[in-house]
Amino acid sequence: MSLSSEELTRYSRNILLNGVGRKGQEKIKSSIVSIIGLGGLGSPTALYLSAAGVGELRIIDSDVVDLTNLQRQILYTTNSQNYSKAEVAQKKLTELNDKILIKQFNTRITKDNINEILQGSHLVLEGSDNFETKFLVNDFCVLNSLPLLVAGILRFEGQVLGIIPNQTACYRCTFPEMPGADSIPNCAEAGVLGSVAGIVGSIQATEALKYLVFGESEIFGKILNCDFYNLEIRKIQRKRNKNCPICGDTKKYFTLEHHGEIDRNCKI
Numbered sequence: 001m002s003l004s005s006e007e008l009t010r011y012s013r014n015i016l017l018n019g020v021g022r023k024g025q026e027k028i029k030s031s032i033v034s035i036i037g038l039g040g041l042g043s044p045t046a047l048y049l050s051a052a053g054v055g056e057l058r059i060i061d062s063d064v065v066d067l068t069n070l071q072r073q074i075l076y077t078t079n080s081q082n083y084s085k086a087e088v089a090q091k092k093l094t095e096l097n098d099k100i101l102i103k104q105f106n107t108r109i110t111k112d113n114i115n116e117i118l119q120g121s122h123l124v125l126e127g128s129d130n131f132e133t134k135f136l137v138n139d140f141c142v143l144n145s146l147p148l149l150v151a152g153i154l155r156f157e158g159q160v161l162g163i164i165p166n167q168t169a170c171y172r173c174t175f176p177e178m179p180g181a182d183s184i185p186n187c188a189e190a191g192v193l194g195s196v197a198g199i200v201g202s203i204q205a206t207e208a209l210k211y212l213v214f215g216e217s218e219i220f221g222k223i224l225n226c227d228f229y230n231l232e233i234r235k236i237q238r239k240r241n242k243n244c245p246i247c248g249d250t251k252k253y254f255t256l257e258h259h260g261e262i263d264r265n266c267k268i
């Protein structure tokens with residue numbers, strides 16, 4: 001996919017990078033990336049990937065903007081309150097870069113609509129605030145061989161996990177059981193520093209761009225644990241779990257129809 005002279009100028013600082021060049025920028029332009037959750041993580045990832053020239057972004061969120069979001073969700077302003085995050089984000093991202101296609105989905109991702117929304121993506125970025133979505137997206141991506149970056153934030157901390165299905169540990173290999181609704185506090189209960197969301201989302205965007213250009217990135221097969229209170233960042237190798245019900249040797253489930261069943265019945 002060739003670049004216009006305007007695009008060569010717009011993306012010149014990418015193109016100057018060793019190993020990126022015009023070819024790398026063309027790869028970015030021909031990529032389709034889906035971003036699930038347009039909150040503290042989805043805001044920086046969507047902004048940076050739009051600015052970088054990802055050819056097609058699919059952005060998914062069912063929420064409307066509220067006042068408590070504005071401390072960290074940098075896609076939105078005070079005037080965005082009560083409007084759909086997906087719709088406001090599409091407008092904002094198009095203002096930033098009108099050379100790319102932004103498809104917005106003002107809906108919660110479910111096992112009934114996930115195929116329609118994510119199919120054809122080259123990479124999926126998960127940054128929602130709930131485990132149900134994280135497990136569902138993991139299962140879909142593993143079953144459909146879509147590379148996935150899952151991120152989470154809480155208080156002063158963040159995590160990013162990179163998954164190449166059937167090659168590296170999946171989210172279920174790493175977190176075998178979905179935590180109960182009350183066992184882990186969320187940002188609404190325990191708080192989160194806005195700038196932490198910015199850093200962790202930016203790490204997700206950086207790893208995404210490296211993957212799109214180079215076909216690999218250091219994050220895959222690893223979990224990056226970031227503790228910004230103590231300013232400690234650790235990269236930990238994750239092993240595949242041979243008993244994982246979705247990607248292990250003895251995997252039992254081959255379709256998303258079983259997705260809820262795994263979480264109700266399966267201890268691994």
Ligand SMILES: [Zn+2]
Pocket residue numbers: 169170171172173174241244245246247248
């Ligand atoms: Zn697995």
